[in-house]
Amino acid sequence: MKLIQLRFSFLSLATVLFVVLGASFTFYMEVPYNEKRLIEGIVLVLGVGVLCSSSIIQSWWLTIVKEFGQKAIVSLCLFFLIGIVSSVLAVHTDAALLEVSHYFLLFNLIIFTVVGFQYAPRYFEIGLLSVIGVMAGIYLINVGISYLYVFFIPDFPLWPSTDFTRIWFKDIGYRYPEPFSNFVNIRFFNHLQTWTLPLLSLLVVYIPKRQWAFSKIAFIVLCGWWMLVFASDARGTMLSSFIAIGFIFYMYRDKAQEWVKKISYSAIIGFIGYGLFFKLFPLLINTASRRTAFSRYSPGSERLALWENALNVIIENPLFGIGPMHFSEWTDTLAKHPHNIYMQFAGEWGLIGGTLFAGLVIWGLYSWFKKSDRLIKSSEPNSPETLTRVTLTASLLAALIHGLVSGIINTPISQIMMVLVIGWMVGLSITTEKNKEENFSSSLVSRISLIGINLLAAGFLIWSYSIQVPNLDENRQQYLELIENEVHANRLSPRYWDQGVIGLPERKVDK
16 A cells, blocks of 8 residues: 555655645746646646556545545436437537547546545645645745836836736746736636635644644635735636535534634735735835726626627537537637536536536535534534635635636646635545455456546647647747737637637638
């Protein structure tokens, strides 16, 4: 089992580095989004490599999936089967199968997260929370250093329009379309915040009082995280987080007082910090912020047009949809996904796939709440398990609500956070005997089938990357040329890659 532990440690290290470094730095590629996606793909393939390396790991994987129950397993199989059928029927089968393969490999990584939690629960919790705390701390330092430039360089824009690492390492203050501090779109950073605000609150509560210095630092980081939510006018993150916190307060305020107090106080302090650092101080030196909290609330919304288009797609293609990833096909739509994860699956995978997706979400929530509600209400106030379950409930609930108005399920770091949170929840919900090889017995046929499916998915992902990655810059330039005279067109349309449009028309060659 020591060798298995080493392999899981390697995969965990790769995932950790992706979360910390991917959120804070851009190393090689011109566009941060593409670099994050590429590294995410490497992590997914590493997961398949670890799976293929040991029959014990394969049996453990299968044992965990069996705990889901027959109905859930059948629904999962049908969901991916529908995705494959929809892909074969789609216009761009290669792009559609890439997304299906990607989602399957994310599911594979969820099971690995379950195994990692069950193998060493305490190390998993402390390690993950520490990683998220370090990531947020590094990011806030980046923002803080770039903020200092405001006082020394005339008309220097406030975060999120620029950041320190690009200036320091690239000698660039601005970059197309706008730097957005290591994210091609600030909303992708907000996706990360939606998942991590509850987890950072748990970190603050978990740190023992005798380690008061670390506790204060963690609380300052949490307040800073909230400050950036307000500074970026993250409507989806604010709304979904407030609803999730309100739900926890209504259901478990007597059992999770410490968590509720920390996240509530930090939100208030974060808003005060936003007023000071992004409104008052810039006003004193005549530097205006490009964004204002709550400034974008209006009766009209581009999302209404996206949702209307998505409904039309669902009505016109009810059975198998238009194909996975096909909202990003070359059209005149405002965005390459409908900013609603449920409409996205219903439109692209068809009503059958969308219903299966919604059913799996409802089943998962019901199973989690059924067990967690009983355990929380019968436990001591502020017990570690209570606080953990409350935190994970808030994190997933906020993400699911945010998914009603965003593409939170599409962006690379958000997908990895989804894997970690869901894997942690599943690990708490099912029980298997660890460290005993005889408890993880499975047939040779099952293991071979599992390896074969994973290798097919990983192989297709590698093949797709080998074709697409070398042409990313050319595709971006081609897209810009096509929309050059289109005033209403988005100059960036992220989906799988930063320029996510598929099926671009052929370039016209002048004779």
